[in-house]
Amino acid sequence: MIPYSCQSISEDDIAAVTRVLRSDFLTQGPEVPAFEAAVASYCGVRYATAVSNGTAALHLACLAMGLGPGDRLWTSAISFAASANCARYCGAEVDFVDIDPATGNLSINALEQKLARAEKEGCLPRIVVPVHLAGLSCDMEAIRALADRYGFFVLEDASHALGATYLDQPVGCCRWSHAAVFSFHAVKMITTGEGGMVVTNDEAIHAKCARLRTHGITRDASEMHDVPHGSWYYEQVELGWNYRLTDIQAALGTSQMKRLPDFLAARRRLAARYDELLSELPVQLPARTKTSESSWHLYVIRVDFDAPEMTQRAFYDSLRADGIGVQLHYIPIPMHPYYRRLGFRMEDYPEAMKYYRQAVSLPLHQRLTDEAQDLVVEKVARLLRR
Numbered sequence: 001m002i003p004y005s006c007q008s009i010s011e012d013d014i015a016a017v018t019r020v021l022r023s024d025f026l027t028q029g030p031e032v033p034a035f036e037a038a039v040a041s042y043c044g045v046r047y048a049t050a051v052s053n054g055t056a057a058l059h060l061a062c063l064a065m066g067l068g069p070g071d072r073l074w075t076s077a078i079s080f081a082a083s084a085n086c087a088r089y090c091g092a093e094v095d096f097v098d099i100d101p102a103t104g105n106l107s108i109n110a111l112e113q114k115l116a117r118a119e120k121e122g123c124l125p126r127i128v129v130p131v132h133l134a135g136l137s138c139d140m141e142a143i144r145a146l147a148d149r150y151g152f153f154v155l156e157d158a159s160h161a162l163g164a165t166y167l168d169q170p171v172g173c174c175r176w177s178h179a180a181v182f183s184f185h186a187v188k189m190i191t192t193g194e195g196g197m198v199v200t201n202d203e204a205i206h207a208k209c210a211r212l213r214t215h216g217i218t219r220d221a222s223e224m225h226d227v228p229h230g231s232w233y234y235e236q237v238e239l240g241w242n243y244r245l246t247d248i249q250a251a252l253g254t255s256q257m258k259r260l261p262d263f264l265a266a267r268r269r270l271a272a273r274y275d276e277l278l279s280e281l282p283v284q285l286p287a288r289t290k291t292s293e294s295s296w297h298l299y300v301i302r303v304d305f306d307a308p309e310m311t312q313r314a315f316y317d318s319l320r321a322d323g324i325g326v327q328l329h330y331i332p333i334p335m336h337p338y339y340r341r342l343g344f345r346m347e348d349y350p351e352a353m354k355y356y357r358q359a360v361s362l363p364l365h366q367r368l369t370d371e372a373q374d375l376v377v378e379k380v381a382r383l384l385r386r
């Protein structure tokens with residue numbers, strides 16, 4: 001099977017991990033701060049907190065923005081469930097914004113209208129989570145302008161977008177947001193197996209994330225309630241979690257960061273090659289925008305399955321039977337039974353629904369060869385030309 005995405009592990013990556021296994025620290029040693037510094041420096045952002053996965057990063061960022069019962073978090077109707085689940089962990093309500101059919105990212109128009117309505121009804125969100133779907137940045141200038149007008153926090157779900165740019169700035173620089181999160185799951189831009197990070201320029205958000213990552217415990221005397229009893233002393237000042245990343249993982253992450261420019265170059269070249277090879281077929285190619293250069297985490301085409309004599313299901317089944325690991329990113333979050341039980345209805349998200357009936361992620365990753373890509377295109381073309 002040619003997977004839609006997969007990791008690339010080099011001998012240097014393996015050596016980095018082995019070095020930690022032979023060292024004094026498997027966790028809470030020097031590797032985590034080094035990995036945080038590498039990502040922060042790449043993104044041009046002040047602070048970074050590495051955590052056990054991207055979902056934990058979203059959870060901590062929400063808590064650091066004060067999200068709790070009675071509050072609301074809004075995100076895109078098309079994303080991985082974690083973009084919304086983070087609010088539920090905090091006891092907050094979730095709501096969804098329909099997507100822009102051109103990019104698959106949350107629609108600025110829909111967001112604007114929903115905010116105007118929410119203001120009248122007194123139910124504005126505390127946090128809006130724009131998701132840079134497939135690695136293409138949302139319109140962050142517009143979102144930030146709305147945030148300033150309506151007073152919400154902007155938390156970027158940049159799980160797909162490490163290495164992408166927006167207005168020539170790296171995604172994660174947080175110039176238009178209060179914080180951004182990355183995921184280092186095996187299929188993402190770089191990997192630590194499982195892993196995630198919160199980046200921010202806000203010292204308070206950073207301090208809170210760092211504390212909540214390890215039980216709400218502080219060793220910083222300035223954060224303590226009592227005068228330290230001695231050199232052993234630490235205080236748990238609030239309820240946190242164990243969301244730490246290990247040094248083993250962080251060393252892999254730092255090594256992968258060195259390879260990120262190569263990963264991006266490979267993905268960009270393959271994406272341009274797909275654009276060309278698919279140009280004659282009846283498919284909508286992934287959007288390109290003037291403001292963002294995608295990281296190309298995913299290559300999502302859209303097929304009007306109502307038109308040709310080929311159903312969405314038959315298309316997927318046929319490609320998978322031929323060893324092409326196509327995937328659908330994503331099932332609209334409000335469509336999941338858990339969210340349906342909370343009262344969400346797909347009629348309220350017509351563009352997300354339409355997207356769901358058309359989207360196909362073709363294999364795209366740094367180990368995909370031109371020959372394998374040709375095979376993907378050949379199989380797709382044969383099905384669509386029928």
Ligand SMILES: *Cc1c(COP(=O)(O)O)cnc(C)c1O
Nearest residue numbers: 053054055080082159183184185
């Ligand atoms: C992968 C992903 C996450 C969650 O990351 P994990 O590291 O798997 O917890 C969140 N949001 C989006 C959009 C993702 O793709």
